Amino acid sequence: MVYDASRKREIEIIVKKISDSGRKIALPDESLDIVKLSGIDVPSQVLVKSPGEAVKKSAEIGFPLVMKIASAEAIHKSEAGGVVLGIQGVQEVEEQYSKITSDFKGEIPDAKISGVLLQKQIPDATHLIVGGLHDEQFGPVVMFGMGGVLVELFKDVSFRIAPVTELESLEMIREIKAYPALSGYRGSKALDIEQIAKSIIIISDLITNISTIKEVELNPLLAYEKNVMAVDAKVILR
Amino acid sequence: MYIDKFFNPQSVAIIGATEDPQNITSTIIQNLFQMGFKGSVVPVNPHHDTVFGLKCYPSLSDIKEQIDLSVIAISSSHVIEILDQHIESGIKNCIIISGGFAEIGDKGEAIEENIKRISRENGIRIIGPNCLGVLDNYSDFSTFFLPWSKVKRPSKGYLSILSQSGSYSISMLDMLSLEGIGVSKFVSYGNRADVGESELIEYLTDDESTKVIGIYMESVDDGRRFITASSRCSRDKHMVVLKVGREDSGVDAARSHTGAIAGKYEVYKAAFKKSGIVEVDNLEEFIDACKVLSMQKPARGNRILVLTNGGGFGVAVSDLCCAKDLDVASTPSQIKESLSNHFPEFFILNNPIDLTGSSGDEDFGTVLQTAFVDNDYFDAAIVIPLMPPQTMTERVVDIISQSADESGKPVVVCTISGEYTKKTKEQFELKGIPVFPSPARAVKAMSILVDRGKAHGI
Structure with missing residues (x-):
């Protein structure tokens, strides 16, 4: 178990808040809070929750930043025009707040919008995916692979029954076809395999230990030479 | 132990027994006679006084002796009343061969639910319905209703098979006999109303006559129990699974990419990996894997000696080895030197060793003795003796199998089956050396031995 009991309790509080509000799908900020x-x-x-608040908070986050629609109906946000990257100043924040919310309403008229997530934009890197789910027959399962929007097309992923050991998490990384690209290919530097493995173990433990979570997914998990960072996450409850 | 009674009953009641050759009970009884089953066979049928000379009882409650196991092969509509008689008679084990249950839809499903309830409430253990039941080669017991004259009963051995499908079971029996693979137990459990693979794996884990378990699986009975049982079992034994019904849609109501990609089959694959089970893709690979694991022991490493008298096959086998992470390492120079004293210059001594069409039986022995028995560099050997040259005789079987024995290391043989070659195949397999009819199948079999060696930490 990577996280301790008090953090588990904090996660359970967020999970309870989600289910108390009658939802099965966590909002992006809730999902990322659980992941964090x-x-x-x-x-x-x-x-x-308003353009004014967006302007005020954007200065605290700093620029450039990313704005993402926060709605339980926005499962694949970028496909619904719900994500804007590279926002450079407060004026842009104000304009985009209205644009994102109205565009999204245009796509999904009945959608309930909880607000907009402001997120510090970090340098782009290799996109990975780490997911966990509860299988009816075998219980918790964890998946690792190449992330991004093409993940379902290439399916360059590996699966294990959770919880996984460190050895199994490393096997999962080595098993995918793109592994050479992660471990230093043609002059490129190797990514932080140790941190990637740790992320797999964390997701594996999360899906194993928090029984109310049905699916959890980091996509993308950005992988650098040192460190990894989850810029988007989904948590779905049972 | 209730499961043991399915394999080793002292007394078996055959419900609906008759001598009518069109009725499967007559084949079951005659098969038991033919096998020399030592326990008592008790026919039950109100319409007969005797069946094949055995006293026939009108109902289970009329039988005085203790019945260990009943075999039900009557119409599904009468099964429940017969099961109720089991409660009074205290019979705790039952194999229901009959079909007409969950597999036919709602009506059958309702009867099957009733069967499950009776089983649960009264502790009656049931195999089936809609199955062949069991074969035990050690107790000479079987409920298979196909005559041994048409399906060859395999010899006694260490492989046990668990199968959801009856038709696959029968085909496997024939294939196992043809391939010279010895069998311990065979269970066809059909609709799996009660006993399923997980419990049978637990039982076979402690069964001394089972060293390899092959499973034909459509779905698992209890995922977590299966993983626990298999993980324990595969520590000392080998398990092979053929999973069919793979094109299942993804996990229901999945909203994430993970859920969309995680078809049920991907999760099954992960479960097999977790359990230490060798997964194969088709019936041919299933038989091959069961065969090599039954006949040979796992390899302690991946350095493979490839020895042939046909250069082309040496190259083909080497290529395939490479693709499976098997190392066809160069012959060490001291071995080469020592071999060069025995052979003409045109024999190729670098691995794959090609003795050419000019070599004979003894030359195979010389190489194996020098490079494989006296020297410990190689972990395993794939030998491809092509039989057509004049100088090759059936003696090569003794030569190769003797070296294999002395080396204490695994050896598989690849031969391409012509009329003459087929005879040597049978002889090899009698001596426990598995023969495969193509380079790809021989290499795949060897890679399984290497993987199992790794898994068992040899």
Whole structure:
């Protein structure tokens, strides 16, 4: 178990808050909070509910930043025009707040919008995916692979029954076809395999120990030479 | 132990027994006679006084002796009343061969639910329905209703098979006999109303006559129990699984990419990996894997000696080894030197060793003695003796199998089956050396031995 009892309790409080509000799907900030409490780094972020609040908080986050629609209906946000990258100043924040929310309403008229997530934009890197789910037959399962929007197309992923050991997490990383690209290919530097493995173990422990979580996913998990960071996450309850 | 009674009953009641050759009970009884089953066979049928010379009872409650196991092969509509008689008679084990249950839809499903309830409430253990039941080669007991004259009963050995499918079971029996693979126990459990693979794996883990378990699986009975049982079992024994029904849609109501990609089959694969089970893709690979694991022991490493008298096959086997992470390492120079004293210059002594069409039986022995028995560099050997040259005779079987024995290391043989070659295949397999009819199958079999060696930490 990577995280301690008090953090587990904090996660359970967030999970309870979600289910008390009658939802099964966590909002982006809630998902990232759960991930962060589990021990995976996430960029600094804040959920805002009005253009004015967005302007005020954006200065605290710093620029450039990313704005993401926060709605339980926005499962794949970028496909619904719900994500804007590279925002450079407060004026842009104000404009984009209205644009993102109205565009999203245009896509999904009945959607309930909880606000907009402001997130510090961090340098782009290799996109990985780490997911966990509860299988009816075999219980908790963990998945690792190449992330991004093409993940379902290439399916370059590996699976294990959770909880996984460190050895198993390393096997999962080595098993995918793109492994050479992660471990230093043609002059590129190797990514932080140790931190990637740690993220797999964390997700494996999370899906194993918090029984109310049905699915959890980091996509993308950005992997650098040193460190990894989850910029987007989904948590779905049973 | 209730499961043991399925394999080793002292007394068996055959419900609906008749001599009518069209009725499967007559084949079951005759098979038992033919096998020399030592326990008592008790026919039950109100319409007969005797069946094949055995006293026949009108109902289970009329039988005085203790019945260990009943075999039900009557219409599904009468099964419940017969099961109720089990409660009064205190019979705790039952194999229901009959079909007409969950597999036919709602009506059958309702009867099957009733069977489950009776089983649960009264502690009656049930195999089936809609199955062949069991074969135990050690107690000479079987409920298979196909005559041994048409399906060859495999010899006694250490492989046990668990199968959801009856038709696959029968085909496997024939294939196992043809491949010279000895069998311990065979269970076809069909609809799995009660006893399923997880409990059978637990039982076979402690069964001394089972060293390899092959499973034909459509679905698992209890995922977590299966993983626990298999992980324990595969520590000392080998397990092979053929999973069918793979094109299942993803996990229900999945909203994440993980859920969309995680088809049920991906999760099954992960479960097999976790459990230390060798997974294969088709029936041919299933038989091959069961065969090599039954006949040979795991390899302690991946350095493979490839020895042939046909250069082309040496190259093909080497290529395939490479793709499976098997190391066809160069022959060490001291071995080469020592071999060069025995052979003409045109024999190729670098691994793969090609003795060419000019070599004979004894030359195989010389190489194996020098490079494989006296020297410990190689971990395992793939030998491809092509039989057509004049100089090759059936003696090569003794030569190769003797070296294999002396080396204490695994050896598999690849031969391409012509009329003559087929005879040597049978002889090899009698001596416990598995023969495969293509380079790809021989190499795949060897890679399984290497993987199992790693898993068992040899």
